[in-house]
Amino acid sequence: MSEVFASPRGLIVGGLFIVLLIALIWAIVYGRKLARTEVTDLVFGNPQKALGGWHWVISGVSAILIFWLYFSWDAARAFFPNVANELCQVAKVESAVVPMRSAFPFESRLLRGTSLLSRDSTQIAQIRGRISNLDLEAEQVGSIEPLLDRLGALQVSLASPDSMAPETAAALDGIAARINELADQLDSGELSAEQVAAIATAREVDPGWGNTNKEIPIDPITERGARYAAVAAPLLEVSKEYTSIRNNSPAFLDEVAAIDADIKALIASTDSESVAQIGKDLTKVLKRIDDAVIFPPSALQPVEYALANLHEVHRDQQGSLRLIDAIALPGGRIVAGKTACTEQGSGRWLPKPSDTIRKFVGLADPTRGYKGHALLWYKQKTLAEMAGFFIPDWIADLVPGEYPRHNEAGEIGQNLKSKILNIATGNFASPSVPIPTGHIWDSMMRVLTGLFFGIVLGVPLGLFMGLSRFAKGFFDPLIELYRPVPPLAWAPLILTIFGIQDDGKIFLLFMVAFAIMVISARTGATGTQLSKIHASHSLGASRWQILRNVILPNSLPEILTGIRISIGVCWGTLVAAEMLAGTTGIGFVENVARKQNDYEIIWITIILLGLLGLLFDLVMRWVISRTIPWRGKG
Amino acid sequence: MSDLIADQVDMTFTMPSGEQVHALKDVSFTLKQGELLSVLGPSGCGKTTLLNLIAGFLRPTGGQFTLNDMEINGPGVERGMVFQQGALFEWLTVAENVDFGLRMKKANKAESARKVEEWLEIVGLQGFGNTPTYQLSGGMQQRVALARCLINDPDLILMDEPLGALDALTREKMQSLVLKIWKETGKTIMIITHSVEEALLLGERLFVMAPRPGRLHKEYHLPFAEWGLNQDLRDVKKHDDFGTVREEILTMIWDMEEEIMGKTA
Ligand SMILES: Nc1ncnc2c1ncn2[C@@H]1O[C@H](COP(=O)(O)OP(=O)(O)O)[C@@H](O)[C@H]1O
Numbered sequence: 026m027s028e029v030f031a032s033p034r035g036l037i038v039g040g041l042f043i044v045l046l047i048a049l050i051w052a053i054v055y056g057r058k059l060a061r062t063e064v065t066d067l068v069f070g071n072p073q074k075a076l077g078g079w080h081w082v083i084s085g086v087s088a089i090l091i092f093w094l095y096f097s098w099d100a101a102r103a104f105f106p107n108v109a110n111e112l113c114q115v116a117k118v119e120s121a122v123v124p125m126r127s128a129f130p131f132e133s134r135l136l137r138g139t140s141l142l143s144r145d146s147t148q149i150a151q152i153r154g155r156i157s158n159l160d161l162e163a164e165q166v167g168s169i170e171p172l173l174d175r176l177g178a179l180q181v182s183l184a185s186p187d188s189m190a191p192e193t194a195a196a197l198d199g200i201a202a203r204i205n206e207l208a209d210q211l212d213s214g215e216l217s218a219e220q221v222a223a224i225a226t227a228r229e230v231d232p233g234w235g236n237t238n239k240e241i242p243i244d245p246i247t248e249r250g251a252r253y254a255a256v257a258a259p260l261l262e263v264s265k266e267y268t269s270i271r272n273n274s275p276a277f278l279d280e281v282a283a284i285d286a287d288i289k290a291l292i293a294s295t296d297s298e299s300v301a302q303i304g305k306d307l308t309k310v311l312k313r314i315d316d317a318v319i320f321p322p323s324a325l326q327p328v329e330y331a332l333a334n335l336h337e338v339h340r341d342q343q344g345s346l347r348l349i350d351a352i353a354l355p356g357g358r359i360v361a362g363k364t365a366c367t368e369q370g371s372g373r374w375l376p377k378p379s380d381t382i383r384k385f386v387g388l389a390d391p392t393r394g395y396k397g398h399a400l401l402w403y404k405q406k407t408l409a410e411m412a413g414f415f416i417p418d419w420i421a422d423l424v425p426g427e428y429p430r431h432n433e434a435g436e437i438g439q440n441l442k443s444k445i446l447n448i449a450t451g452n453f454a455s456p457s458v459p460i461p462t463g464h465i466w467d468s469m470m471r472v473l474t475g476l477f478f479g480i481v482l483g484v485p486l487g488l489f490m491g492l493s494r495f496a497k498g499f500f501d502p503l504i505e506l507y508r509p510v511p512p513l514a515w516a517p518l519i520l521t522i523f524g525i526q527d528d529g530k531i532f533l534l535f536m537v538a539f540a541i542m543v544i545s546a547r548t549g550a551t552g553t554q555l556s557k558i559h560a561s562h563s564l565g566a567s568r569w570q571i572l573r574n575v576i577l578p579n580s581l582p583e584i585l586t587g588i589r590i591s592i593g594v595c596w597g598t599l600v601a602a603e604m605l606a607g608t609t610g611i612g613f614v615e616n617v618a619r620k621q622n623d624y625e626i627i628w629i630t631i632i633l634l635g636l637l638g639l640l641f642d643l644v645m646r647w648v649i650s651r652t653i654p655w656r657g658k659g
Numbered sequence: 660m661s662d663l664i665a666d667q668v669d670m671t672f673t674m675p676s677g678e679q680v681h682a683l684k685d686v687s688f689t690l691k692q693g694e695l696l697s698v699l700g701p702s703g704c705g706k707t708t709l710l711n712l713i714a715g716f717l718r719p720t721g722g723q724f725t726l727n728d729m730e731i732n733g734p735g736v737e738r739g740m741v742f743q744q745g746a747l748f749e750w751l752t753v754a755e756n757v758d759f760g761l762r763m764k765k766a767n768k769a770e771s772a773r774k775v776e777e778w779l780e781i782v783g784l785q786g787f788g789n790t791p792t793y794q795l796s797g798g799m800q801q802r803v804a805l806a807r808c809l810i811n812d813p814d815l816i817l818m819d820e821p822l823g824a825l826d827a828l829t830r831e832k833m834q835s836l837v838l839k840i841w842k843e844t845g846k847t848i849m850i851i852t853h854s855v856e857e858a859l860l861l862g863e864r865l866f867v868m869a870p871r872p873g874r875l876h877k878e879y880h881l882p883f884a885e886w887g888l889n890q891d892l893r894d895v896k897k898h899d900d901f902g903t904v905r906e907e908i909l910t911m912i913w914d915m916e917e918e919i920m921g922k923t924a
């Protein structure tokens with residue numbers, strides 16, 4: 026257990042995991058107890074029963090976090106910081122023997138030779154069948170049939186121990202012996218002094234799972250791992266050697282050459298297209314037999330036994346590692362590559378909470394940010410700069426008179442017109458004020474600006490449409506035609522017209538919000554009780570006063586609900602639009618992270634989007650509860 | 660001369676389908692200033708239509724109404740309305756609701772506030788000024804509606820089944836309130852009801868209307884409203900005369916209802 030909380034991060038994550046487990050169990054036990062004691066209401070379906078229940082919130086939150094910590098292997102990393110490295114060494118051994126094991130019926134059904142033999146015989150039989158169907162002259166058949174017979178015989182000769190070259194048999198026995206040797210070495214558990222020293226070095230270079238830029242240290246940092254690593258390299262050599270062994274005795278090679286020559290002669294001598302095709306097919310079969318990887322089963326026996334033995338030792342030596350792998354690393358495994366060991370499965374695509382937080386801290390650092398832009402920070406901007414941005418330059422053109430011209434001395438004087446131009450272009454000295462910036466700010470501003478214009482233009486039009494037959498009829502086709510189009514379908518067009526910077530996105534969001542606001546305002550206006558309108562008329566209100574004091578407040582619930590929906594839809598549209606184009610914004614960050622397979626950042630953007638969406642919604646709920654407490658009570 | 664004169668008023672609704680509904684036929688009457696008129700009749704006989712015409716929400720298809728020697732053409736502050744459900748503005752407080760008419764006139768704020776206080780007291784709602792209207796009971800809501808209408812000082816007050824949705828106890832209190840207001844302000848009041856007792860209590864004059872087409876069927880001049888000013892309403896109801904007239908009108912309305920049912924069946 027000493028290694029359990031090796032690092033402070035492990036300590037935190039491990040502690041949190043245990044606390045969450047306790048909280049989850051407590052909440053469930055508490056909830057059940059409460060349910061048993063709360064028997065005053067016997068009726069099922071009473072919505073009152075869904076009120077309260079914060080302990081279930083605790084259990085829900087704990088369950089999510091436990092699930093996350095568990096399936097991202099963060100808990101595993103906290104409790105077993107060395108296990109990934111050890112599994113990496115185990116995986117090295119496994120991948121080293123894969124080429125050998127695949128020739129034997131361990132993971133597959135048949136011995137490799139058996140399946141090759143059956144495949145080639147089937148093909149020879151097929152060609153034989155085609156000849157009888159082809160309506161060939163007896164002479165032609167006479168020249169093909171013997172070739173088929175000889176191919177069959179050649180193949181069969183590979184399966185016979187008698188025709189095998191003695192060197193081949195010796196080579197196979199040698200392989201078996203070396204595998205057994207390595208298995209013994211693994212079993213004995215002995216390590217040389219060098220190997221032990223190498224462990225300490227490796228620990229220094231790569232202190233542990235996820236502690237450096239490398240996902241998993243590739244060199245063994247434990248003795249158990251070192252034992253596996255010690256046999257992995259020689260096993261890889263053995264594997265290579267084994268796959269290069271061919272069952273090709275001199276007699277076999279001679280026969281291959283002879284059959285090849287005869288097939289070529291057959292093809293050369295015929296002008297029948299079908300005979301030439303059969304010749305080509307015969308060559309293909311010959312090429313396959315020529316691979317000579319079919320061995321007599323008896324000759325392979327020692328290798329098979331040796332591999333089985335190695336596998337057993339390999340399994341036994343893992344000991345508790347297998348259990349930990351099964352329990353603590355769910356949903357995936359650790360795989361050894363040529364230069365690195367990697368997590369595969371949920372350990373890979375579900376980022377670990379601790380890594381995510383570490384990355385987030387990096388992103389949140391305004392001096393680093395992401396792609397040269399902070400996540401959320403402020404910068405000093407002069408008032409002049411803002412004036413230059415907001416005041417259109419042509420205002421100066423409207424001032425009567427002419428802009429000053431330079432005089433003979435080359436001096437340029439100032440007049441009112443040029444002074445106003447200076448203000449409009451932001452060309453004056455002014456104090457600076459802090460202005461928020463950053464990806465989050467950019468995204469939020471786009472949504473809020475689009476929403477603002479949507480409300481300012483959509484609500485009056487909606488009210489108008491709710492009250493006037495002309496407005497309803499005239500604008501309805503326009504809105505009903507563009508509204509059902511998914512906003513993103515507009516994006517290519519809008520971004521082309523308005524540019525990929527803020528203008529295009531804001532306009533897109535405006536379109537989204539506008540339609541929703543028009544429809545909600547219209548519904549609100551249509552729903553005004555006639556008696557309220559009558560009452561206000563009798564109380565002497567003018568049309569404008571009725572609109573302002575009766576119809577607008579009466580539509581407020583619908584309008585606010587519309588705003589709430591708009592924010593949600595805008596938020597979704599914005600992120601997608603930012604993924605299409607642009608250089609800032611949360612969607613942009615996620616898109617870049619996606620291209621770089623940076624799952625932690627993808628995860629961070631997802632969480633940020635969720636939290637910001639929630640924030641917007643909470644604000645709206647608060648506004649709604651403050652501004653329309655009468656809702657549903659009128 | 661602020662009498663209300665109905666001169667051969669005719670109202671025919673044309674439905675979108677082209678079907679015509681003759682809601683009022685040849686209605687003529689004169690309502691003198693300060694009179695208290697109740698209108699009674701079976702459902703669908705055109706009572707609301709009559710009120711909407713006087714309020715100016717509808718234009719008659721024939722004849723005309725004159726108030727203060729001017730033809731009624733559109734809604735106006737001199738004709739206040741009280742609706743069955745109050746039609747209060749639930750986004751405003753009680754005081755703001757009562758103040759609505761003055762605010763539309765852009766009246767002096769301090770003056771208005773004083774008036775609002777006054778009227779809240781008259782209808783028995785002192786101290787409720789800052790309460791949101793949706794927190795009030797039905798009876799209190801109707802009191803607000805009354806105050807909101809009366810603060811504008813209308814010449815004629817039109818009430819469309821103002822007490823219809825109230826429970827019996829509240830209803831009785833409100834009936835006294837209406838009588839009290841009638842007495843103290845001397846306003847002309849026209850009140851529609853489907854309760855015969857209410858019509859007798861709140862009608863110096865009483866019109867019984869008949870349906871298909873809606874018309875004035877019979878007119879009564881009654882003493883009970885006067886009595887109600889000084890007596891307990893329950894004592895008035897116990898009086899023999901009250902019972903006789905009630906029975907007579909009830910029979911009349913039953914006959915009308917039976918006629919309708921017979922026609923439709
Ligand atoms: N706006 C309208 N359009 C068509 N018919 C109407 C309209 N208003 C009222 N009516 C018809 O006029 C008749 C009288 O209605 P109303 O005045 O509401 O009766 P009451 O108030 O006495 O119950 C009814 O038959 C009703 O269907």
Ligand SMILES: [Mg+2]
Nearest residue numbers: 706707708819
């Ligand atoms: Mg009615």
